[in-house]
Amino acid sequence: MAKFLVQKSAPLKGEVEISGAKNAVLPIMAAALLTDEKCTIMETPALRDVDVMCRLLRSLGAEVNDRLDENIVEIEAKNVVESEAPFELVKKMRASILVIGPLLARTGKAVIPLPGGCAIGKRPIELHLKGLRALGVEIKEDEGHQGPLEARVDKLMGNDVYLDFPSVGATEVIIMAAALAEGTTVIENAAQEPEIVDLANFLNKMGARIKGAGTDTVKIEGVERLHGVSHHVIPDRIEAGTFMVASVITRGNILIRNILPDHVKPVTAKLRECGAEIYMTDEGMVVRGDVNPIVSTDIKTLPYPGFPTDMQSPFMALLAVSKGPSVVIETVFENRFMHVAEFNRMGANIKTDGNCAIIPGDKQLQGAQVVATDLRAGAAVVLTGLVAEGTTEVSDIYHIDRGYERFVEKFRGLGATIIRIEDN
Ligand SMILES: CC(=O)N[C@H]1[C@@H](OP(=O)(O)OP(=O)(O)OC[C@H]2O[C@@H](n3ccc(=O)[nH]c3=O)[C@H](O)[C@@H]2O)O[C@H](CO)[C@@H](O)[C@@H]1O
Numbered sequence: 001m002a003k004f005l006v007q008k009s010a011p012l013k014g015e016v017e018i019s020g021a022k023n024a025v026l027p028i029m030a031a032a033l034l035t036d037e038k039c040t041i042m043e044t045p046a047l048r049d050v051d052v053m054c055r056l057l058r059s060l061g062a063e064v065n066d067r068l069d070e071n072i073v074e075i076e077a078k079n080v081v082e083s084e085a086p087f088e089l090v091k092k093m094r095a096s097i098l099v100i101g102p103l104l105a106r107t108g109k110a111v112i113p114l115p116g117g118c119a120i121g122k123r124p125i126e127l128h129l130k131g132l133r134a135l136g137v138e139i140k141e142d143e144g145h146q147g148p149l150e151a152r153v154d155k156l157m158g159n160d161v162y163l164d165f166p167s168v169g170a171t172e173v174i175i176m177a178a179a180l181a182e183g184t185t186v187i188e189n190a191a192q193e194p195e196i197v198d199l200a201n202f203l204n205k206m207g208a209r210i211k212g213a214g215t216d217t218v219k220i221e222g223v224e225r226l227h228g229v230s231h232h233v234i235p236d237r238i239e240a241g242t243f244m245v246a247s248v249i250t251r252g253n254i255l256i257r258n259i260l261p262d263h264v265k266p267v268t269a270k271l272r273e274c275g276a277e278i279y280m281t282d283e284g285m286v287v288r289g290d291v292n293p294i295v296s297t298d299i300k301t302l303p304y305p306g307f308p309t310d311m312q313s314p315f316m317a318l319l320a321v322s323k324g325p326s327v328v329i330e331t332v333f334e335n336r337f338m339h340v341a342e343f344n345r346m347g348a349n350i351k352t353d354g355n356c357a358i359i360p361g362d363k364q365l366q367g368a369q370v371v372a373t374d375l376r377a378g379a380a381v382v383l384t385g386l387v388a389e390g391t392t393e394v395s396d397i398y399h400i401d402r403g404y405e406r407f408v409e410k411f412r413g414l415g416a417t418i419i420r421i422e423d424n
Pocket residue numbers: 023024026094095121122123124125126127128165166167168169170191303309310332333334
């Protein structure tokens with residue numbers, strides 16, 4: 001399997017451009033199934049997950065023209081001929097479940113195996129299903145939860161849905177189904193992530209009537225049909241956060257282009273608490289770790305606008321080498337500390353107790369053989385590799401390919417030495 005060799009780095013310097021957001025483009029691509037007209041999606045990052053979504057949409061009957069070298073995908077779902085999503089694609093990616101709403105709206109039927117994605121917790125989908133049932137969908141689940149679930153509806157009907165937790169995926173699925181339902185749907189305790197807003201903006205351009213996206217109450221008045229549009233995807237706030245941490249951990253000074261400062265506020269605030277200097281210029285965000293000593297701070301992950309769970313492992317990489325002890329509490333996923341064992345192979349000496357990690361800090365890490373246990377954990381061990389003595393060998397990097405576009409190229413542009421060794 002392919003791996004990275006990461007060398008201890010000098011402070012990162014230079015500029016990096018952030019790509020379109022993985023977690024925004026995937027629901028938007030699924031939503032393109034809601035119209036029989038062509039949708040053109042710009043700033044689409046060339047990622048493994050995007051490729052899987054292209055294949056999934058094709059398997060359902062959509063014409064997908066992926067020009068990922070130009071960051072464009074065109075999707076035309078004139079006919080949705082298939083309601084069954086193939087297991088070999090769905091197992092690769094959590095976001096596959098998002099096609100369930102459009103499939104029901106277009107064909108009245110969806111057969112979907114349980115989705116894959118990062119192994120960071122149980123990741124049930126009962127809230128997605130609760131929402132769909134409220135809209136009139138009948139769902140047959142395989143009792144052992146091994147086989148696919150089968151969902152059917154004659155006509156989607158708007159209704160009120162309260163989410164017990166502000167699930168991003170459930171909010172997206174319900175918005176997509178409700179867009180073509182008869183009547184009005186109100187989602188209470190909806191997720192407020194920027195990716196939800198981007199999806200709602202895309203759908204509203206198509207003719208949907210969605211209000212309140214980005215707040216905890218989203219109201220969707222169903223319409224009869226939606227039409228094709230062009231859309232630019234928002235920048236990836238987690239990729240941006242990863243490069244912000246990369247600058248600080250190496251005591252660097254970098255300019256980050258194509259970043260929306262509002263979307264990275266919690267990361268900015270926490271990096272400032274650590275001593276980073278961060279400011280906006282006309283060209284982008286400057287992140288400096290070379291001005292003040294870098295000290296520790298505590299982190300608690302929360303749904304947006306709280307500190308993002310997807311930034312927890314990259315930020316912990318910084319805390320492992322910052323001055324002073326710190327505590328990280330993960331409240332979103334129940335099993336998102338797999339990177340701790342990898343950091344400890346490098347000498348971080350972090351202890352966990354339930355959803356709490358205690359980081360002693362002040363460590364000079366040593367290069368080691370480590371595993372990218374999931375997408376963000378993969379980026380996180382590369383960050384520790386940049387400050388560890390010697391060489392860090394990162395295996396299972398296919399996780400990183402799922403969500404970071406031109407990862408090595410972007411780090412090299414900032415002066416890092418990361419070599420990708422392909423599988424023989
Ligand atoms: C493709 C995509 O956009 N992925 C993001 C999305 O994942 P995803 O949409 O899967 O995350 P959710 O917001 O649904 O999950 C958050 C928490 O809610 C729980 N839950 C969720 C649904 C449900 O029916 N029941 C339930 O208990 C999950 O197990 C988890 O503990 O949001 C996460 C939280 O910001 C991010 O880490 C992922 O990067």
